[in-house]
């Protein structure tokens with residue numbers, strides 16, 4: 001007798017149905033005759049390993065409109081508004097806002113989160129609050145914290161020392177923002193500084209890189225070169241890289257080969273970048289995101305990040321990676337049959353690799369961490385932004401949803417509506 005059997009699950013990437021057994025927190029095989037304390041018939045619903053959020057700014061969540069709204073909606077006005085809001089940060093303010101959004105993420109099936117944390121604050125208030133929260137929620141939602149210099153490393157007074165202090169306080173990952181430094185040379189130097197700091201402490205790297213429409217912003221080539229030289233393949237992520245959209249194709253070809261050789265992970269952030277990029281174009285307006293399809297063809301791991309939840313850069317969102325994937329279907333033109341399935345990989349196995357998660361995935365003997373979608377396929381999950389009816393962590397139910405029931409009165413008869421093709 002085992003603890004739980006989930007019957008008729010449809011695992012991501014497969015067409016047949018399977019039974020999943022759970023016992024003592026791990027996945028075990030279950031046949032038609034197996035007995036369990038609890039049996040749940042999933043009736044063909046999609047099951048995936050936990051969703052993984054590789055790029056969010058938790059310290060800024062739920063601050064939209066504070067201390068003033070971002071009137072233009074632009075990236076630069078967002079940075080200016082945030083610099084004002086940072087002045088009011090307190091330990092309690094950060095913890096309360098983040099704890100609320102972590103609950104939202106857990107309800108969406110997210111169990112691993114990499115958050116950038118602005119360290120351009122001499123007191124490092126947000127980082128201290130998040131380091132403590134990380135310890136509190138470990139095993140429920142696992143946090144990786146990136147020391148992120150929003151105002152630059154060389155261009156912000158005491159920037160280098162703040163980065164070192166952030167690592168001493170317990171940052172898991174070293175960040176950067178080379179395109180925001182004062183000069184190209186400073187940008188190159190900031191990448192080298194971040195990679196050296198990470199290498200010295202055995203940490204990972206995740207740099208906001210070339211998040212601009214300027215086709216002369218070419219810092220991801222420096223990241224690839226440093227990764228190759230230092231032998232840090234697999235431990236380095238380049239986030240955003242929106243300038244790549246505007247590079248000439250000869251340069252992009254050479255660059256993508258080097259990114260693949262370096263084993264960089266890439267994170268694209270369709271929610272924020274769909275509204276922030278192309279702001280200086282009068283028409284046609286460039287989409288301004290990274291070259292997802294070419295990177296994937298070269299074998300590069302490209303992941304989807306949510307980036308913002310109700311902050312000065314993006315006023316919407318509730319932390320659901322599926323919403324970001326839905327936008328990427330359109331914005332990245334990923335509506336092909338196989339691409340719809342791949343989008344689910346880009347919020348699960350892809351970011352799990354970028355974060356270096358050990359033991360991730362659904363397999364016998366592995367942790368019973370999983371997510372059930374109220375949809376029979378990847379395409380339907382995306383189409384409906386389907387509720388996550390059941391989220392398990394270590395075999396325990398940590399989130400549940402009761403999907404809304406819709407009825408219509410159709411020509412005099414009341415009928416249920418499911419939005420599913422039967």
Ligand SMILES: [Zn+2]
Nearest residue numbers: 057116208307
């Ligand atoms: Zn970001």
